[in-house]
Each structure stands twice: as structure tokens, then as C-alpha cells.
Amino acid sequence: MIPEIGSLALAFGLGLALVQFIIPLVGILTHRWRLALIARPAAIGQFFFVALSFICLAYSFYSNDFSIAYVASHSNRSLPVAYRLGATWGGHEGSLLLWVFLLSSWTLAVALLSRSLPALTRVRVLAVLGAVSVGFLIFIIFTSNPFARLLPVYPIDGSDLNPLLQDPGMVFHPPLLYMGYVGFSVAFAFAIAALLEGRIDTLWARWVRPWTQAAWMFLTLGIAAGSWWAYYELGWGGWWFWDPVENASFMPWLIGTALLHSLAATEKRGVFKAWTTLLAIAAFSFSLLGTFLVRSGVLTSVHSFASDPVRGTYILVFLGVVVGASLILFAIRGSKVAVTSWYNLLSRELLFLINNLILVVVTVMILLGTLQPIIAELLGMGKVSVGPPYFNMVFNILMTPLVFLIGLGPIVNWRQYSFDDLIKRTRVSALVSLMAAGSMVVIESQKALTDLLQIFIGIFLIVWVVLLNITDWWKRGSKKSSNSLVGMTKVSPSFLGMYFAHIGLAIVVIGVVLSSHLSVEKNVRLGIGQSQSVSGYDFKFDKITNVTGPNYDALRGHFIVSKDGEQVAELHAEKRQYRASRQWMTEAGIDANLMRDLYVALGEQIENSNDWAVRIYVKPFITCLWLGGILMGIGGLLAMSDKRYRSRVKKKFGVEENQVIGVA
Amino acid sequence: MNNKTFVFLIPFLFFVAMAILLWTGLGKDPTKLDSQLIGKAIPVFSRSTLQDESVTITNDDIKGPALINVFASWCPSCYNEHPYLMTLSKSKEIKIYGLNYKDERSKGLKFINDLGNPYYQIIFDNSGRLGIDMGVYGAPETFLINDKNEIIYRHVGIVNQQVWEEILKPKIYPGELIHGGR
Amino acid sequence: MKPLRKRRLIFVISIVVGLGAAIGLGLYAMQQNINLFYSPQEVATGKAPVGPLIRLGGLVVAGSVKRDAESLQVSFDLTDNAEKVTVSYNGILPDLFREGQGIVTMGKLQEDGQFVAEEVLAKHDENYMSPEVAEAIKKAEAEAKARKPKE
Numbered sequence: 001m002i003p004e005i006g007s008l009a010l011a012f013g014l015g016l017a018l019v020q021f022i023i024p025l026v027g028i029l030t031h032r033w034r035l036a037l038i039a040r041p042a043a044i045g046q047f048f049f050v051a052l053s054f055i056c057l058a059y060s061f062y063s064n065d066f067s068i069a070y071v072a073s074h075s076n077r078s079l080p081v082a083y084r085l086g087a088t089w090g091g092h093e094g095s096l097l098l099w100v101f102l103l104s105s106w107t108l109a110v111a112l113l114s115r116s117l118p119a120l121t122r123v124r125v126l127a128v129l130g131a132v133s134v135g136f137l138i139f140i141i142f143t144s145n146p147f148a149r150l151l152p153v154y155p156i157d158g159s160d161l162n163p164l165l166q167d168p169g170m171v172f173h174p175p176l177l178y179m180g181y182v183g184f185s186v187a188f189a190f191a192i193a194a195l196l197e198g199r200i201d202t203l204w205a206r207w208v209r210p211w212t213q214a215a216w217m218f219l220t221l222g223i224a225a226g227s228w229w230a231y232y233e234l235g236w237g238g239w240w241f242w243d244p245v246e247n248a249s250f251m252p253w254l255i256g257t258a259l260l261h262s263l264a265a266t267e268k269r270g271v272f273k274a275w276t277t278l279l280a281i282a283a284f285s286f287s288l289l290g291t292f293l294v295r296s297g298v299l300t301s302v303h304s305f306a307s308d309p310v311r312g313t314y315i316l317v318f319l320g321v322v323v324g325a326s327l328i329l330f331a332i333r334g335s336k337v338a339v340t341s342w343y344n345l346l347s348r349e350l351l352f353l354i355n356n357l358i359l360v361v362v363t364v365m366i367l368l369g370t371l372q373p374i375i376a377e378l379l380g381m382g383k384v385s386v387g388p389p390y391f392n393m394v395f396n397i398l399m400t401p402l403v404f405l406i407g408l409g410p411i412v413n414w415r416q417y418s419f420d421d422l423i424k425r426t427r428v429s430a431l432v433s434l435m436a437a438g439s440m441v442v443i444e445s446q447k448a449l450t451d452l453l454q455i456f457i458g459i460f461l462i463v464w465v466v467l468l469n470i471t472d473w474w475k476r477g478s479k480k481s482s483n484s485l486v487g488m489t490k491v492s493p494s495f496l497g498m499y500f501a502h503i504g505l506a507i508v509v510i511g512v513v514l515s516s517h518l519s520v521e522k523n524v525r526l527g528i529g530q531s532q533s534v535s536g537y538d539f540k541f542d543k544i545t546n547v548t549g550p551n552y553d554a555l556r557g558h559f560i561v562s563k564d565g566e567q568v569a570e571l572h573a574e575k576r577q578y579r580a581s582r583q584w585m586t587e588a589g590i591d592a593n594l595m596r597d598l599y600v601a602l603g604e605q606i607e608n609s610n611d612w613a614v615r616i617y618v619k620p621f622i623t624c625l626w627l628g629g630i631l632m633g634i635g636g637l638l639a640m641s642d643k644r645y646r647s648r649v650k651k652k653f654g655v656e657e658n659q660v661i662g663v664a
Numbered sequence: 665m666n667n668k669t670f671v672f673l674i675p676f677l678f679f680v681a682m683a684i685l686l687w688t689g690l691g692k693d694p695t696k697l698d699s700q701l702i703g704k705a706i707p708v709f710s711r712s713t714l715q716d717e718s719v720t721i722t723n724d725d726i727k728g729p730a731l732i733n734v735f736a737s738w739c740p741s742c743y744n745e746h747p748y749l750m751t752l753s754k755s756k757e758i759k760i761y762g763l764n765y766k767d768e769r770s771k772g773l774k775f776i777n778d779l780g781n782p783y784y785q786i787i788f789d790n791s792g793r794l795g796i797d798m799g800v801y802g803a804p805e806t807f808l809i810n811d812k813n814e815i816i817y818r819h820v821g822i823v824n825q826q827v828w829e830e831i832l833k834p835k836i837y838p839g840e841l842i843h844g845g846r
Numbered sequence: 847m848k849p850l851r852k853r854r855l856i857f858v859i860s861i862v863v864g865l866g867a868a869i870g871l872g873l874y875a876m877q878q879n880i881n882l883f884y885s886p887q888e889v890a891t892g893k894a895p896v897g898p899l900i901r902l903g904g905l906v907v908a909g910s911v912k913r914d915a916e917s918l919q920v921s922f923d924l925t926d927n928a929e930k931v932t933v934s935y936n937g938i939l940p941d942l943f944r945e946g947q948g949i950v951t952m953g954k955l956q957e958d959g960q961f962v963a964e965e966v967l968a969k970h971d972e973n974y975m976s977p978e979v980a981e982a983i984k985k986a987e988a989e990a991k992a993r994k995p996k997e
Contacts, residue, residue: 069744150743150744155737155743156774157737274672278675281675282675285679292686312690313690316683316686316687316690319683320683323679324676324679324680324683327675327676327679328676330672330675330676331669331672331673331675331676332669332672334672335669335671335672345853345856357861357864357865361864361865361868365868365872367682368872368876369876371682371685371686371689372876374685374686374688374689375685377688377689378685378688386875386876386879386880387879387952389875389878389879390875390876390878390879390880393871393875393878393879394871394872394875397871398868398871523918523936523937523938524918525916525917525918582766603938603939604938604939604943606913607913609915613918613938613939615938793946797946
């Protein structure tokens with residue numbers, strides 16, 4: 001019964017999404033305003049039905065309804081309840097339903113929170129969101145119905161969720177990531193609405209900014225959660241692999257970051273209008289591209305779902321229609337909204353322009369690297385692939401100037417700034433940064449020259465960004481209150497958000513630079529009772545015990561870590577075999593603090609012996625990666641909480657709802 | 665078209681190029697891989713049967729023409745497929761061997777006891793090694809064996825009446841029209 | 847107007863130069879880091895280069911895995927059912943490394959025909975075989991088949 005309700009709710013959701021998409025547009029074209037206003041109730045109704053359908057699926061997982069094919073292949077009676085919830089989005093069908101559910105949630109938020117918008121703008125935005133919903137709902141209902149039944153005979157037990165996904169990180173990672181992906185649909189819809197109306201102004205940018213910041217925040221946190229998961233769940237201590245699916249989430253993030261900045265310029269100075277709409281379209285297009293890459297089987301990846309050419313074809317066609325139509329609209333209307341505005345060579349506008357260019361170029365480079373296997377095959381270059389070295393090289397070199405500019409961004413004024421002032425404001429910070437970088441190089445002087453160069457640049461950038469942002473923050477705070485520290489808390493949320501995001505990024509860079517250059521990694525063969533010393537820590541392989549989990553059996557290696565004779569930590573590294581799928585999983589033992597992580601993972605037991613292959617890592621400052629990510633997320637949250645986004649502006653512009661009806 | 669519009673068309677053109685690129689990448693589905701063993705004899709193996717641990721079954725016990733159906737109690741689609749295998753087995757059109765793949769003996773037995781046994785014999789391959797030797801990608805999968813015990817076709821997914829009538833049967837009983845027989 | 851024009855020109859030129867540099871960098875990085883895939887047959891027939899980092903894939907030959915008694919040093923043979931290449935590796939093999947399993951290794955070919963792997967990859971999905979390995983095997987088998995009648 002429940003699954004039938006779920007299917008039916010999906011069908012109703014599709015019906016309402018069609019209403020939300022088509023009728024308002026017809027209403028606008030035929031000047032029947034009452035028709036147009038149906039968008040809002042339709043959006044609310046669509047949310048209701050899609051949410052109902054999602055709840056039905058989650059409940060089916062909770063109640064172990066293995067007559068549903070999707071549940072049977074992604075869950076198991078012995079699966080803990082929290083993971084059953086996570087299993088709801090553990091496969092293709094369910095994660096797609098999650099995607100649509102989140103899309104309808106964002107749509108609901110727009111419908112409810114956009115009272116300050118002119119009615120027609122709101123109607124257009126909702127209609128565009130409705131169109132996207134229609135595409136995804138058709139996709140779900142006709143190619144990927146999560147409620148398909150296995151009747152009349154069905155298994156008594158399910159085949160279990162992929163053990164890799166049985167992890168707290170995996171319960172949160174996809175919803176956060178999807179919130180980000182899907183959130184860019186709002187900025188996209190606003191951009192399309194603006195192109196249709198042919199009007200892009202400061203006010204428009206002010207409407208779009210909080211939505212973009214919200215999506216960006218979720219995407220940032222989602223990526224951070226995913227990288228954290230990879231770090232401790234894949235069992236070899238890596239946190240970023242430049243895997244196609246990771247790239248698929250990173251490209252919208254880069255474009256989204258560019259969009260945040262260009263929106264700021266559009267709001268404050270009315271510049272980059274066409275460019276901003278293009279970025280809004282691009283951010284969402286890259287989200288759709290990510291969906292395509294994960295589900296089409298075009299590229300192989302650790303994360304990809306079982307591939308299905310029919311699904312791939314559908315998404316590609318859908319992508320072609322949505323993105324193609326948007327870009328044609330952009331080509332026709334974009335040139336009309338473009339303006340040439342005056343700004344000096346040295347001005348914040350210029351810095352933002354460079355920021356945008358770098359981010360876009362980096363994105364294109366990552367795109368090329370990701371699609372490179374297809375390109376090479378097409379050109380008959382054989383089976384080639386570019387690995388992480390390509391991405392690292394391109395990314396590091398291109399991002400270095402960008403991070404440098406983060407130090408200057410807050411200082412340099414809009415319109416123009418004097419070069420002399422810039423030198424005055426930055427020379428102390430530059431000196432301190434140089435000294436910090438220099439002393440780090442001296443400490444690590446035994447390293448190779450290229451390492452030293454990277455450490456030098458890295459440390460310089462970190463100190464540079466943190467110092468300049470904090471001093472600017474301090475300066476702004478001192479204008480608010482006689483006590484600068486108190487004043488710093490009174491700075492407007494927009495600025496607070498910016499400082500948090502910038503400093504968060506610098507902290508991420510600390511994690512990247514220090515953990516990649518100062519980590520000590522040892523793969524060793526250890527017997528019970530033996531010890532291995534790694535960068536001053538003594539790891540003793542104490543014993544192996546058997547552990548019985550809810551749905552797995554494990555061997556647990558106990559490691560006692562001591563430094564200078566004193567015990568620092570006891571680590572438990574496990575090798576788990578999940579009973580239902582009989583797959584083996586590695587669970588690393590980690591002791592983390594701000595300064596360093598101690599990391600132990602069991603490799604394999606070496607045949608005909610009691611020895612184990614063991615990975616022992618000491619990774620300094622790696623926690624900074626996730627700490628910085630969280631700070632950036634908080635930055636997004638602060639920025640969107642700025643009051644000016646909620647001030648009512650309808651009187652100044654456009655038409656009120658009842659006025660519209662009056663016209664009709 | 666003036667210059668300015670052309671500049672604004674660039675993103676669209678870029679997108680079209682990329683879409684074409686992605687299009688060429690579509691359809692290279694890894695599940696479409698042929699078994700490495702097409703045209704070769706079934707690999708040498710020796711396993712116990714599902715029903716009785718003490719009874720050994722080897723590659724010499726397999727007598728084609730036959731189907732070797734890879735199934736497991738953990739595989740949802742196998743439940744879907746099973747009723748047709750029962751029908752096919754009763755029709756005596758072809759012998760069906762079972763390959764119980766990466767399963768537990770008790771669960772595999774329960775599967776057969778609950779749903780009926782369409783198999784002539786069932787090979788118990790709980791390690792999955794025989795599956796790997798045969799190039800099994802997942803379950804359900806079905807291999808078509810000719811009278812020389814050579815694997816002549818591998819079908820990924822469920823076998824139903826349509827698959828049997830239209831794909832498998834013509835390969836084993838080619839009739840006059842289809843490539844003159846071996 | 848003139849200073850504005852001049853400024854615009856500087857803008858355009860710097861953007862073009864910047865983009866050009868970025869593209870150049872990208873191409874350079876790609877060229878430096880492209881890893882070509884070779885099959886054991888291609889290694890045996892001398893088509894694979896000695897020195898640069900390449901990828902080699904195939905099935906692990908049953909019974910060929912040899913371990914050092916003291917360290918993690920391990921060696922095994924990879925085959926595409928046509929030729930064999932001996933791979934040596936010092937490190938931890940992935941969970942799904944097994945005899946008979948298709949894997950991909952990344953490393954350097956030595957003068958003596960040995961392959962020293964820096965990385966051994968087996969996917970996290972048990973049923974997975976890298977399409978490249980599968981194709982290499984298929985190709986080698988097809989060639990073997992084609993050769994037989996002539997002999």
C-alpha cells in the first residue's frame with residue numbers, strides 16, 4: 001500500500017509541476033494574470049506530493065519492505081535504522097528522488113519567502129523551477145521508479161547497502177551535496193526570469209544573492225563531508241582523488257564561488273550583468289552535468305551508480321534541452337543587458353574580474369581533465385588518462401594568484417583605489433608573511449627544492465590572507481565601536497561572512513600544504529607485539545580481537561601509540577566483513593586533534609603468517625581541511641543572514657499581487 | 665548577426681561541442697562486455713553441489729546443450745526470474761544448471777526449497793571464484809553452453825520467455841536459416 | 847575616449863595573454879601527466895616504453911604471487927591470456943586483490959622487462975573489471991585465435 005501511495009504521489013507531483021511550469025507562462029503570454037498566479041499554489045502542492053513520496057520510500061526502508069526492488073537491493077534486516085534512512089538515497093533511484101524532493105523544497109522556499117518580489121518575476125522563477133522538476137519527475141517515473149515491486153515472489157531479506165555507504169558521513173554527505181547542487185537551480189531560475197524580462201539590475205542581484213549563498217554553503221559543507229568520509233572510510237588516508245564524481249561536485253562549487261563574487265559586483269556597482277547571468281546558468285548546468293556523469297556510465301569512478309545507457313541518454317537530452325535553451329536565450333537577450341561601466345585598473349571590480357576569470361579557467365581545465373578519456377578515445381589517442389598529477393599541477397598554479405588576491409579583495413575599494421595606499425596597507429603583512437614562510441623553509445630545509453618552494457608559497461599565502469582579512473576586519477570593527485574587538489562583532493553579516501569564508505579558505509590551505517608536505521606515511525609489516533616508530537610516535541601492535549557488529553564481523557587491531565614513553569592514544573583499526581554482501585571493508589583507527597592525526601589502517605593478513613600489512617600515518621594539521629570547510633560554510637550562513645536581503649522593496653519596483661489582479 | 669551576438673553565442677557553442685562529446689561517450693556500457701570465454705570450453709572446476717556438501721560436481725559433469733544460470737538468494741532480480749526458469753525447466757526444452765554465486769549454503773537451499781528447483785544440478789560457488797573464472801559480472805546472469813560444452817553466449821540480467829525465445833533458443837537451435845550450423 | 851580605449855585594449859590583451867598562458871599550462875600538464883595504458887602483450891612485444899610512468903593491466907596469474915618473508919615486497923604475474931609480465935611492488939595490496947582478478951597497476955617498466963609498480967588498483971566493487979583490462983584481454987584472445995589457423 002505504502003509504495004503505491006508513493007508512486008501515486010509522484011504522479012500527482014508531476015501533474016502539479018506541469019501546472020507550475022506551463023500555465024503561468026501561458027498566463028503571462030496571454031495577459032491573464034490570474035492564470036499566472038497559479039504558480040505559487042502549484043509549487044506548494046508539488047512539494048507536498050513529492051515530500052509524501054519521499055516519506056513513503058523512507059518508511060519502506062524503515063519497515064523492511066523487500067517487495068520493493070530498490071529496497072531489496074539496498075537494505076537488509078540487520079542494517080541499523082540510521083543506515084536504513086541513509087540507504088533511502090544509497091542508490092540511483094532513491095538519490096534521484098532525494099534530488100527532486102530537495103528541488104521541490106527549494107521551490108517551496110522561493111514560493112513562501114519571495115513576497116518582496118514583483119509578482120511576475122516570482123511567477124517566472126517558479127515556472128522555470130517547475131520545468132526543471134518536470135524533467136526530473138518524468139525521469140524518475142519512467143526510467144527509475146524507486147517503488148517498482150518484485151511481485152509475486154520477493155526476497156525474505158535484502159542484499160544490503162554497499163558497506164562503503166554504511167557510515168555516518170554517508171548519511172549526511174549526499175543530502176548536503178544535493179542541497180548545494182539543487183540550490184543553484186534557484187539562481188538559475190532567477191537568471192532565466194531576468195533574461196525573459198530583459199531586466200537585470202541591483203535589485204535583481206540582491207534577490208539572487210542569499211539564494212546563491214545558501215546553495216554555496218550547502219555545497220561547501222557537502223564537499224567537506226565527502227572528503228572527510230573518503231579520508232577515514234577508504235582506508236588509505238587520501239582526502240581528495242580528483243575522481244570524476246568529485247570533480248563533478250567541485251566544478252559547480254568553483255562556478256558558484258565565481259557567481260557569488262560577480263553577484264556582489266552586480267549588486268554594488270551594476271557591472272558584469274550578462275556575465276553574472278551566464279555564471280548562474282553555468283553553475284546549475286554543471287550540477288546537471290554532475291548528475292549525468294554519475295549516472296550515465298560515461299566515466300568509470302568509485303562513486304558511480306550502475307550505469308544504464310537509457311538513463312544516460314535521457315539525462316543528456318534533458319541537459320541539452322535545459323542548458324541549450326538557456327544559452328540560446330542568453331545569446332539573444334544577453335547582449336541587451338550588457339553595459340559598459342567605468343572602473344579603474346586598480347579597483348575591486350578588477351579584482352573580481354580576475355577572480356572570475358581564474359575560477360572559470362580552472363573549471364574548464366578540470367572539465368577537460370575529467371572528460372579527457374572520452375576526448376582521447378575520440379581522437380584515437382588510445383587508452384590514456386590524466387591522473388591527479390595533472391589536476392594538482394593545473395590547480396595549484398592557477399589558484400596561487402587567486403589566493404593572493406583574497407588578501408587584497410577586502411581592502412581595495414570599488415571604482416578605484418590608489419596604488420600607494422595599497423602598498424601602505426599591505427607592506428607589514430607582506431613582510432610578516434615572508435618571514436613566516438622563510439622560517440618554515442629553514443625548519444624544513446632538508447626537503448627537496450620543489451617541496452620547499454611549495455611550502456614557501458603556501459605559508460606565505462596563508463599568513464597573507466589571514467593577516468589582511470583580520471586587520472581589515474579590525475579596522476572595520478573600530479569604526480563601529482570604540483573597542484575594536486566589540487566592534488568586530490558588530491560588522492554587518494555580509495562582511496562577517498566574507499571574513500569567515502576567506503579565513504576558512506586559508507585554514508583549508510594550511511591543511512592542504514602542511515598535510516601534504518609534512519605527513520609521514522609508512523606501510524609496514526607488523527606482527528603482534530611489534531612496534532613501529534613514525535615521526536616520533538611509537539605504534540605498538542598490541543593485539544587482534546574479534547568483534548561482532550550489527551551486520552558485520554570484524555577483526556580489530558589494537559594499537560597503542562606512545563610518545564617519549566607516555567601513552568598518547570589507543571587506536572582501533574578494523575577489517576570488517578559484511579554478512580549479507582560478504583564484502584570486506586577497512587575501517588581506519590584515527591586519533592585526531594588540531595595539530596596532527598594519528599592514522600592506522602589494517603591492510604591484509606600476510607599469508608602463512610600472523611603478520612599484518614599495516615598503514616601507519618602521522619598527518620599534521622589535516623583536521624584544518626574540515627575545520628576550514630566548516631568555517632567557510634558558516635561564512636555562507638552569515639552572509640545570507642544579512643538584513644538587507646529581507647527588507648521589502650516592492651514599493652519601489654514592479655507590481656504588487658493585487659495590483660496585477662487589478663490590471664486583469 | 666553582429667559581432668556582439670556572436671560573442672554571446674560562444675557559451676552555447678561550447679556547450680554544443682561538449683554535449684556531442686558526451687554523446688559519443690554514451691553507450692559504452694561496461695555491462696555489455698562479452699564474457700572472455702565466448703567460444704571456449706567452460707573452465708575446469710570442481711565444487712560441491714548446493715544440496716550436498718559431499719557430492720562433487722566438475723566441469724565434466726556438465727553436459728550441453730544447457731544453460732548455466734547464475735543466481736543467489738541475495739539477488740532481488742533472481743526472485744523475479746525464478747518463476748520463468750521453473751516453467752522453462754518443466755517444458756524440457758533445455759537443461760538448466762544452477763551456479764549459486766557468493767551465497768551461503770543455508771540461504772541458497774532456502775531459496776530453492778521455497779521457490780522450487782528448476783535446476784538439473786546446482787554448483788555451489790560461495791567464494792565466487794568460479795564466477796570470476798567465467799567472467800560473471802553479477803547475478804542474475806545466464807551462460808548458454810552448446811553440445812561441445814563451449815560457452816556460446818552470455819546473457820546479463822533476467823531470463824524470461826522473450827529472452828529465451830528470441831535470443832537464447834535461436835543460438836542453440838539455429839534452424840535452417842541461421843548461419844548453417846557448426 | 848582615448849584613455850578608455852587604451853584601458854580596454856590593455857584589458858583585452860591581458861585577458862588573452864592570461865588565457866593563453868593557462869591553456870599552455872593545461873596542455874603542458876596534460877602532456878607531462880598522461881599515462882598510457884599497455885597490455886602485457888604490448889609490453890612483451892616491446893611496444894611499451896622503458897622509463898616513463900605507464901599503466902599496465904591484466905589478470906593476476908594464479909599461483910604467481912610471491913611474498914618476501916620479512917617485508918611487504920611482493921611480486922606477481924599479470925596476463926592478458928597471451929603474454930605474462932612480472933610485476934614487483936612494495937606496499938599494501940588493495941582488499942580486492944586476488945589471483946584471477948583483473949587489476950591495473952601504475953609504474954615503470956625496467957630494462958630487464960620487469961615492471962615495478964608504484965600503485966596497484968583494484969576497484970571497490972567486486973564485480974568490476976576495468977574496461978581497459980577487459981578490452982586488452984579480448985584483443986589478445988582475438989589475435990591468438992586469428993593466429994592459430996595459420997600455424
